[in-house]
Amino acid sequence: MESHVRFWRVVLLAPPLLVFGLFVLWPLADSFRYSVSNWNGFSADAAFVGLDNFRKIFTDPLFANAILNSAIWMAAALVLPVGAGLALALLLDSGVRGAGVFKSIFYLPICLSSVVVGQIWIWIFQPDWGLLNTAISAASGETFGYAWLAKPGTALYAVIVAWSWQQTGLAMVIFLAGLTAIPRDLLEAADVDGVAYHKQIAHIILPMLRPATVVVIALSVINSLKGFDILYIMTGGGPFNSSDTLAMFMYDESFKKYKMGYGSAISVVLFVITLTIIFVYFKELKKMDEIYE
Amino acid sequence: MTRHYIKRALLAAAIALPTGYGAAPSLAADTVTISHYFTGEMGRKGIEEIFAKLTAATGIVVKDSPIGHEDFKTGILVRAAGNSLPDVFSYWAGARTKFIADAGNIASIDAEWAASGLDQIVEPGIIKNASMYDGKHYLVPFGYHYAGVFYNTKVLKDAGITANPKTWEEFLALCATLKSKGITPIALGSKDQWPAQFWFDYLLLRTAGPDYRAKLMAGTASYTDPEVKEAMAKWKELTDAGYFTPQANASTWTDAADKVAQGKAAMTLMGTWITGYWNGIGLKPGSDYDFFPFPTVKAGVPDAVVGPVDGLVMSKTAANKEATWKLMSYLITNTDVQVKWAAVQGALSPNTKVDTKTYSPVMKHALDEVSKADAFAFNYDLATTPPMAEVGLAMFARFMDDPSKVDDYLKDVQAKAKDIFAKAQ
Structure with missing residues (x-):
């Protein structure tokens, strides 16, 4: 019996492991190999350059710029969708009329592909006839033609707004599910005792939402690390690298500047950073599990 | 004992994998794969009609994978890196073509060029500046611009x-x-x-x-x-x-x-x-x-x-070089195709046999400017x-x-x- 189970375990695990090995582990190992070469991406010749690419990374101002932008991106991805999602969840859970309809509306953007969301926001931010500038012009009575996505000062933040708009729905739904798990009689008892709503939030709701919060934050971090497509569509890291994140920077160096070796070195650094974040996260998660057990 | 099970498991997994895995897609002998950037406002409709005409005239089946103009610049190099270039693809003459020719991704077409007598058909200035790199022919010009x-x-x-x-x-x-x-x-x-x-x-x-x-x-x-x-x-x-x-x-x-x-x-x-x-x-x-x-x-x-010169280059890994060349030479030598392309994309034809009366007055004027200039620069x-x-x-x-x-x-x-x-x- 035992050996039979073991047989099926291996049979069922083999295909996904093969695919994982072929499409994840192999390319990963390859990118480590390229990172110590000066390969341009398609020619037959490439020379071993040791750690030159890595040395160059740490003196490259564009790398520092990409690190800073990635940090801003991740911080914003944590604060904006999580905060807005929580606020919406509390609002919709408070018995407001039409909550079901609003839930669907707020959740809808997450069902759209990032490319579609990016395109919608390109139109909103369009300087001549976009929704935002048209609204500002109408409100102020003066023609307003600021190019949000084409100016180095605002491009990254404009994409963050679009990204948050899409991600808020996901956070909201998870918080709503968490809210249903909070016993109603607890909140009713607090009401009877005359506890103000903001105090209920701080002392009852938020602590009891902790499992949902852990999930939301984890998803936000993971999604923000994956956030490449919407940036690619909306700014492509531009103008002039002002909205480059690490992933975008890696893509640019590899495929636009024909420095696959250097790009691979950036990807190795990105891999180490991601691994560290995930390691810390799992450690924290394990601690949390122990508390709840 | 365990080894025995692993062996059986691997065998089962091998059977479970899609049976076609690993086998190269087998294409009919007269099928040619092509990728190009003639999409949207860059001539998508025109190129499709031209391919249909080519198939009717030569029996070559075109397996077409167009990529948007901007994405093509990186897309084709990604395919080159993965060793999966199409048989033929559109490319910009000049430093870009030289770059991939130097990298060894495209085939020299000297023999085919001579056999098709393209020296008698293509504008000499374009042959020198756009087709030839380090003394060898690589690119068949398809249209050029001013x-x-x-x-x-x-x-x-x-x-x-x-x-x-x-x-x-x-x-x-x-x-x-x-x-x-x-x-x-x-x-x-x-x-x-x-x-x-x-x-x-x-x-x-x-x-x-x-x-x-x-x-x-x-x-x-x-x-x-x-x-x-x-x-x-x-x-x-x-x-x-x-x-x-x-x-x-x-x-x-x-x-x-x-x-x-x-x-x-x-x-x-x-x-x-x-x-x-x-x-x-x-x-x-x-x-x-x-x-x-x-x-x-x-x-x-x-x-x-x-201006730029748009051309077609043959991948070094082209499966059927004969059919691929047939496609490339047809697109430059057939004057109907050239006239059509000039009209839909707004290009000038590198084919000297094309009757310039078919050009709009604006394109005729552009041709005159190119003809009388001291130099043509990419x-x-x-x-x-x-x-x-x-x-x-x-x-x-x-x-x-x-x-x-x-x-x-x-x-x-x-x-x-x-x-x-x-x-x-």
């Missing part, structure tokens, strides 16, 4: 302008007149960066001349030279005077073309493909729009024209190596964002150029 100052005839007429400017001073006067009448003189959409390059190209060619420009493109002159500074200073005269549409980096070249078509701006410096786009939205060449050549800036400098991103082009194009867009820091930009570009050309040697 960049000029395209304008809305009604806007210029309404502003009382009767003669086209021939000199820089006359051009500045024209811009001043238009601006005084409340019309933005020049539309530019540099979101994808390359549309700004024609300003640099023409200003440098008209002040420093083609020989100096060739040196700069090859990395033997510096971006901090007085020649480059002078060209940028002329460009800055226009930006400082407010002659460009604001926020150039927020628009694409078609946005700029739309502004001119709608009369919101008067002119745009663009390649002849704009005629294909404008004809497609119902404008009439000659009556709704026309062009004038970029004005002379300095007397005594040879007259050069700027636009910036085809004239210098691709890594350098990336740096230079970004600088042009940055200049359009804030022209005041031009000297800093040039210093920065030169530092990068030094690095890029040092590696290339």
Whole structure:
């Protein structure tokens, strides 16, 4: 019996492991190999350059710029969708009329592909006839033609707004599910005792939402690390690298500047950073599990 | 015991895997795979009709995978990196073709070229400049373009302008007149960066001349030279005077073309493909729009024209070289195909047998300008190596964002150029 189970375990695990090995582990190992070469991406010749690419990374101002932008991106991805999602969840859970309809509306953007969301926001931010500038012009009575996505000062933040708009729905739904798990009689008892709503939030709701919060934050971090497509569509890291994140920077160096070796070195650094974040996260998660057990 | 189970498990997994895995897709003998950037406003509909015609005439089945113009630049190189190039693909003649020829991704077509007698068909200047690299044929030209100052005839007429400017001073006067009448003189959409390059190209060619420009493109002159500074200073005269549409980096070249078509701006410096786009939205060449050549800036400098040559190259890994060549030679030698392409994409034909009477008056004028010019130069991103082009194009867009820091930009570009050309040697 035992050996039979073991047989099926291996049979069922083999295909996904093969695919994982072929499409994840192999390319990963390859990118480590390229990172110590000066390969341009398609020619037959490439020379071993040791750690030159890595040395160059740490003196490259564009790398520092990409690190800073990635940090801003991740911080914003944590604060904006999580905060807005929580606020919406509390609002919709408070018995407001039409909550079901609003839930669907707020959740809808997450069902759209990032490319579609990016395109919608390109139109909103369009300087001549976009929704935002048209609204500002109408409100102020003066023609307003600021190019949000084409100016180095605002491009990254404009994409963050679009990204948050899409991600808020996901956070909201998870918080709503968490809210249903909070016993109603607890909140009713607090009401009877005359506890103000903001105090209920701080002392009852938020602590009891902790499992949902852990999930939301984890998803936000993971999604923000994956956030490449919407940036690619909306700014492509531009103008002039002002909205480059690490992933975008890696893509640019590899495929636009024909420095696959250097790009691979950036990807190795990105891999180490991601691994560290995930390691810390799992450690924290394990601690949390122990508390709840 | 365990080993036994693992063996059985692996065997089962092997059976479970899709049976076709690992086998190369088997294509019929007369099937040719192609990838190209003739999408959307760059001629998608026309190319499909041309492929249908090719299939009817030769029996070759075209397996087509088009990629948008901007994405093609990286997309095709990704396929080259993965060793999965199509049999044939469109490519820009000049430094880009040389780059992939040097990398060994495309096949020399000397024997096929000679066997098809293309020397008797293709324009000699194009053979020399666009088809041949290091003495070998690589690229079959399919169409070429000329960049000029395209304008809305009604806007210029309404502003009382009767003669086209021939000199820089006359051009500045024209811009001043238009601006005084409340019309933005020049539309530019540099979101994808390359549309700004024609300003640099023409200003440098008209002040420093083609020989100096060739040196700069090859990395033997510096971006901090007085020649480059002078060209940028002329460009800055226009930006400082407010002659460009604001926020150039927020628009694409078609946005700029739309502004001119709608009369919101008067002119745009663009390649002849704009005629294909404008004809497609119902404008009439000659009556709704026309062009004038970029004005002379300095007397005594040879007259050069700027433009790209689109061509087809054969992948070194092409499965069926015979059928692939049949496709390539058909597209250049068949005059009906060439006439059709010239009309739908707004290209000039490299085939000398094409009757120029089939051109619109605007395209005929473009051909005349090319014919009488002292030199034909590839636009910036085809004239210098691709890594350098990336740096230079970004600088042009940055200049359009804030022209005041031009000297800093040039210093920065030169530092990068030094690095890029040092590696290339």
